Amino acid sequence: xxxxxxxxxxxxxxxxxxxxxxxxxxxxxxxxxxxxxxxxxxxxxxxxxxxxxxxxxxxxxxxxxxxxxxxxxxxxxxxxxxxxxxxxxxxxxxxxxxxxxxxxxxxxxxxxxxxxxxxxxxxxxxxxxxxxxxxxxxxxxxxxxxxxxxxxxxxxxxxxxxxxxxxxxxxxxxxxxxxxxxxxxxxxxxxxxxxxxxxxxxxxxxxxxxxxxxxxxxxxxxxxxxxxxxxxxxxxxxxxxxxxxxx
Ligand code: PEP
Numbered sequence: 241x242x243x244x245x246x247x248x249x250x251x252x253x254x255x256x257x258x259x260x261x262x263x264x265x266x267x268x269x270x271x272x273x274x275x276x277x278x279x280x281x282x283x284x285x286x287x288x289x290x291x292x293x294x295x296x297x298x299x300x301x302x303x304x305x306x307x308x309x310x311x312x313x314x315x316x317x318x319x320x321x322x323x324x325x326x327x328x329x330x331x332x333x334x335x336x337x338x339x340x341x342x343x344x345x346x347x348x349x350x351x352x353x354x355x356x357x358x359x360x361x362x363x364x365x366x367x368x369x370x371x372x373x374x375x376x377x378x379x380x381x382x383x384x385x386x387x388x389x390x391x392x393x394x395x396x397x398x399x400x401x402x403x404x405x406x407x408x409x410x411x412x413x414x415x416x417x418x419x420x421x422x423x424x425x426x427x428x429x430x431x432x433x434x435x436x437x438x439x440x441x442x443x444x445x446x447x448x449x450x451x452x453x454x455x456x457x458x459x460x461x462x463x464x465x466x467x468x469x470x471x472x473x474x475x476x477x478x479x480x481x482x483x484x485x486x487x
Contacts, residue, residue: 241429246460247401247444247467248484249279249302249364250474251332252286261286265293267477272297276467276487279364280474281332284318291327302330302364305338308351310358320352320359330362332469334390336407346389353400354392364401364469365390366448367428371408379406379420380427387431396436401444402428403469409449411471418462421447425464453482460487 250268252261261282272278281302282290291301307317323331333356334349344352349365356363367386369379383404391400404424409415416424425445432440447459448469459465467487473479 241442241444241464241466244442244444244466246276246487247279247446248276248480248487249300249330249332249401249403249446249467249469250281250480251304251335251448251469251471252280252282252474253304253337253471254283255475256282256286258286258289262289262293264475264477265290265299268480269294269297269299271477271481272299272484274485274487276484278484279330281330287323287328288326300329300362301327302332303328304332304335306331306333306352306356306361308348308355310355320355320361324359324361328361330364330401331356332364332366332403334386335366336368336405336410340407346386349390350392353390353395357392357394357398357400360398362399362401363395364403364446365395366403366405366469368405368407368410368449371406374406374408374416380424383424383428384431387428387435391435396432396439396443399443401446402432403446403448404428405448405469411450413450415450415455415459418458421459421465422462425462429464451483453479453486456483456486 279300306320369382444466
């Protein structure tokens with residue numbers, strides 16, 4: 241999107257030791273530069289160490305979830321304020337793995353997104369259809385519904401990020417056709433503008449799902465693709481940096 245700086249975000253999921261996360265962060269920081277903004281999203285126990293390992297760099301730090309409430313009796317959960325306090329700038333919300341593993345609904349994702357906004361964190365809200373939904377011709381309607389249910393009112397004002405991640409493309413090595421990615425991103429843009437007015441024009445829409453150095457250039461060149469959310473390939477610094485360099 242013209243005038244929008246691309247964002248390349250790495251979702252490290254539930255991988256690695258503290259030493260590995262720190263080394264990965266150092267590797268990314270050492271090679272950072274170029275047109276894209278970078279963001280890495282380690283697991284909760286590694287956030288502080290990764291922050292320190294990237295000190296002096298402009299790379300953002302994101303978490304992979306937060307609770308909808310600011311504090312309280314929620315064993316095992318982490319608040320947006322805690323994330324902010326350890327130096328996070330972003331938080332991934334509504335990832336399909338959380339929607340599947342933890343039954344997160346659009347309403348819950350919306351509440352979490354509101355909590356993130358209240359703490360000044362930039363939410364990266366994930367949406368995407370299942371393979372059955374795509375085959376049934378429902379992909380765009382499903383994603384439009386997820387957007388309508390998951391994005392709160394203040395989302396655009398705060399520069400929130402949307403990540404389109406078709407569930408069947410995550411970790412599978414399969415990707416939609418370029419035409420399908422472009423069509424979905426155009427639909428997401430239209431939904432954002434419908435919901436938020438002109439502010440929706442400048443919001444970033446990331447593509448996620450089996451992005452690799454080999455396919456990044458073609459995907460990132462598509463209209464309304466303003467960056468990528470990268471899983472597997474973000475665990476190797478050179479691959480993540482190669483994807484960033486494809487912007
Ligand atoms: C993800 O889950 O955010 C993702 C895009 O994973 P992968 O790149 O491994 O498909």
